Amino acid sequence: MTTPSMEQRLQQMEQEEQELWFPTFTNDTALELGFAIVEEAKRNGQGITVEVTRKGQRLFLHAMEGTSAENEDWIRRKNNAANYFGRSSWHIACRLHSEGTTMEEKHGLPLADYVGAGGAFPLLVRGEGQIGTVTVSGLPDQEDHDLLVAVLRRFLLQF
Structure with a gap:
């Protein structure tokens, strides 16, 4: 199996952001989504911290065994990037990498508050x-x- 080129990855992420929209989103949706992510990580033997926010309010947060407060700081910085650009944080990171620049250089955003790293996805309704x-x-990432x-x-199939 060949590894996709950076351009193919960027196109794939663009497609994901166009496809992965919710018809509605409630506090209960956030709870169900958060649990679905935790269950998937458990099935895969992975330890993660998960957060779901809506309009600045944290609706779900869970830190699995093996994670630390540092993961919450990564989440804060990834969220800032996803909210600023309206794209997944991995899409942002890959785009900047392909351009040979950083968020600080190109946009003046401080690394202490914004990070281009995989893991944040915009909640689109x-x-x-x-x-x-x-x-x-x-x-x-x-x-x-x-x-x-x-x-x-998988979650969006239920709507």
């Missing part, structure tokens, strides 16, 4: 746009991103 983020931390996208795809 039809008729509303981006309302928040769903974020994981604890795995390598691509794995954080892939875990989120896989769960979002």
